[in-house]
Amino acid sequence: MAAQGKITIDQSVCKACELCIWICPEGAIGISNVLNPKGYHPAEFIKEHCKGCTLCAVMCPEVAIEVYRGK
Numbered sequence: 001m002a003a004q005g006k007i008t009i010d011q012s013v014c015k016a017c018e019l020c021i022w023i024c025p026e027g028a029i030g031i032s033n034v035l036n037p038k039g040y041h042p043a044e045f046i047k048e049h050c051k052g053c054t055l056c057a058v059m060c061p062e063v064a065i066e067v068y069r070g071k
Contacts, residue, residue, distance in 0.1 A: 005052025007045050010064040014042035020056035020065060029056060 007028070009020075014036060020043050021029045030046040043064075052069035 004070055005050040006048075006068045006070070007050055007056060008066045008068075009043050009045060010062075011036050011042035011044065012038075013062045013064045014040060015062055016040040016042055017061060018043070019059045019061070023055045023059045025053065025055070026050055 009029075011032065015038065016031060018031070021031070026047065026049045028045060028047040028050045029043050031041050032044040033041065036042045050067075052067055054067045057063075057065040057067045
């Protein structure tokens with residue numbers, strides 16, 4: 001059985017650099033249509049196909065992403 005994961009993104013600190021979107025091998029992250037308090041369209045978790053690889057969290061310059069792994 002493949003590993004499953006989930007991420008949370010602190011949208012209040014995300015600056016929409018899109019690095020997490022580019023690095024995600026599962027395409028599980030997209031850009032929100034809603035503006036955050038800083039005036040950016042933050043990243044958001046859009047698909048339940050995350051494998052918990054942590055690439056997005058490592059890539060995030062704002063340290064806005066937490067990765068959770070499970071079965």
